[in-house]
Amino acid sequence: MTGEKKKKKRLNRSILLAKKIIIKDGGSPQGIGEPSVYHAVVVIFLEFFAWGLLTTPMLTVLHQTFPQHTFLMNGLIHGVKGLLSFLSAPLIGALSDVWGRKSFLLLTVFFTCAPIPLMKISPWWYFAVISMSGVFAVTFSVVFAYVADITQEHERSTAYGLVSATFAASLVTSPAIGAYLSGAYGDTLVVILATAIALLDICFILVAVPESLPEKMRPASWGAPISWEQADPFASLRKVGQDSTLLLICITVFLSFLPEAGQYSSFFLYLKQVIRFSAETVAAFIAVLGILSILAQTVVLGILMRSIGNKNTILLGLGFQILQLAWYGFGSQPWMMWAAGAVAAMSSITFPAISAIVSRNADPDQQGVVQGMITGIRGLCNGLGPALYGFVFYLFHVELTDSDGSDKGAKSNMANPTDESAIIPGPPFLFGACSVLLSLLVALFIPEHTGPGMRPGSYKKHSNGAQSHSHSPQGSGAEGKEPLLEDSSV
Numbered sequence: 001m002t003g004e005k006k007k008k009k010r011l012n013r014s015i016l017l018a019k020k021i022i023i024k025d026g027g028s029p030q031g032i033g034e035p036s037v038y039h040a041v042v043v044i045f046l047e048f049f050a051w052g053l054l055t056t057p058m059l060t061v062l063h064q065t066f067p068q069h070t071f072l073m074n075g076l077i078h079g080v081k082g083l084l085s086f087l088s089a090p091l092i093g094a095l096s097d098v099w100g101r102k103s104f105l106l107l108t109v110f111f112t113c114a115p116i117p118l119m120k121i122s123p124w125w126y127f128a129v130i131s132m133s134g135v136f137a138v139t140f141s142v143v144f145a146y147v148a149d150i151t152q153e154h155e156r157s158t159a160y161g162l163v164s165a166t167f168a169a170s171l172v173t174s175p176a177i178g179a180y181l182s183g184a185y186g187d188t189l190v191v192i193l194a195t196a197i198a199l200l201d202i203c204f205i206l207v208a209v210p211e212s213l214p215e216k217m218r219p220a221s222w223g224a225p226i227s228w229e230q231a232d233p234f235a236s237l238r239k240v241g242q243d244s245t246l247l248l249i250c251i252t253v254f255l256s257f258l259p260e261a262g263q264y265s266s267f268f269l270y271l272k273q274v275i276r277f278s279a280e281t282v283a284a285f286i287a288v289l290g291i292l293s294i295l296a297q298t299v300v301l302g303i304l305m306r307s308i309g310n311k312n313t314i315l316l317g318l319g320f321q322i323l324q325l326a327w328y329g330f331g332s333q334p335w336m337m338w339a340a341g342a343v344a345a346m347s348s349i350t351f352p353a354i355s356a357i358v359s360r361n362a363d364p365d366q367q368g369v370v371q372g373m374i375t376g377i378r379g380l381c382n383g384l385g386p387a388l389y390g391f392v393f394y395l396f397h398v399e400l401t402d403s404d405g406s407d408k409g410a411k412s413n414m415a416n417p418t419d420e421s422a423i424i425p426g427p428p429f430l431f432g433a434c435s436v437l438l439s440l441l442v443a444l445f446i447p448e449h450t451g452p453g454m455r456p457g458s459y460k461k462h463s464n465g466a467q468s469h470s471h472s473p474q475g476s477g478a479e480g481k482e483p484l485l486e487d488s489s490v
Helices: 002-022 037-053 055-065 070-099 101-113 123-135 139-150 153-185 187-207 233-242 244-273 279-307 310-330 334-347 350-360 364-395 407-415 427-443 458-463 465-479
Strands: none
Touching: 037 055, 037 101, 037 139, 037 153, 037 187, 055 070, 055 123, 055 153, 055 187, 070 101, 070 123, 070 139, 070 244, 070 364, 101 123, 101 139, 101 187, 139 153, 139 350, 139 364, 153 187, 153 279, 153 350, 244 279, 244 310, 244 350, 244 364, 244 427, 279 310, 279 334, 279 350, 310 334, 310 350, 310 427, 350 364, 364 427
16 A cells, blocks of 8 residues: 555656646746747747758668668558557557647657657667657647647638648758758768758757646646547547548548558659659759648648538549559659649648648547547558558559669560550549548538537537636546537537
């Protein structure tokens, strides 16, 4: 008994210490100004700008470390990372609902960026830590929950679009800057610069980011127990099955993001080897695609959400994704890639629109949980997508195994007009288009919630978030048995 009491005292001390780190004396949140979307935007931009700088050095180190099976190992590394992200996302989302967003923003950014300096210190440890960092590689779910805390329903889709556009903006210049610095001064300088930007991001969260959860909720909830059901990703999947709306959304996310994840892992190398883009052209392609994505996720997304609604915006984005994947699959000329890239930018409106419909139909105290589930599915796709694309490339004899010498293999495949790769240069993209077509058919059945009246009491919860949060600890037991999203047919 005495041992248990000591353990409880130590746990309470740890909780109080963490609380003092996050909250100043007097209970006011640390940070600069009131919580805003711009705090989340800066966090996302710095994290992915740091990783964007490493685009060229990472391909070099990957090939040097695994010269025989480069893309097989790349798929394995991303597979482990994606699986860990899938397993941990519900737990981190649930903990952020209880302990606050700021502490978990700090954790996710720190551990996601931890592998960066290891690239030059020890490549083997670098790839090992990248795999293990999947446990905390769920920054987007915490950021979306942070945004949901501080925005009204009608503002949320625009805010999510701004966050997603920031991700695209971070990749507009960073790969080109990284490639230039790597060629002029070596990879070491690029790694040092990326490490410095990651440290700046961590310092920004510590100093400038205020906590987004209402103050009335925090003293009552710190130290509140987290059940295994909340932490178990498979329990969350079973909960998905209890709610038809959430089930349809999750299937849509899985079928649409699976080809996107595979495309992201191999597409730029595909442009260089099969379409014969130079390194400078690839960097320019990334920049133009990023700029168009920013316009699509800010200006175009806002107009579409107001004019045709949330569900139709998702359907339109999926339609653009099918078109761009089919164009990539059949296209063999550089101008086709540029045209398909413009369509791909328009397809980037899908995920912020899906995040908006999820947050609109989730209770305020369940935002972290549902966003964590969506991010977990995306993490699973990040593991399966690269492996799927690599396997399909292998089946159709499009070799992507050597960053220096595989041009010959690509050329030999394209030179023979009777070869299947001359007819279908990019087979995985066509498989991806079929997957997104299934996603579109599933999305047709997602109900369009037209307003707060669809869910009794939701207006009160959203209009008085602090009051609803202050009562959530007492009602959490009953609410935990209900589906996370209300079914519109009920």
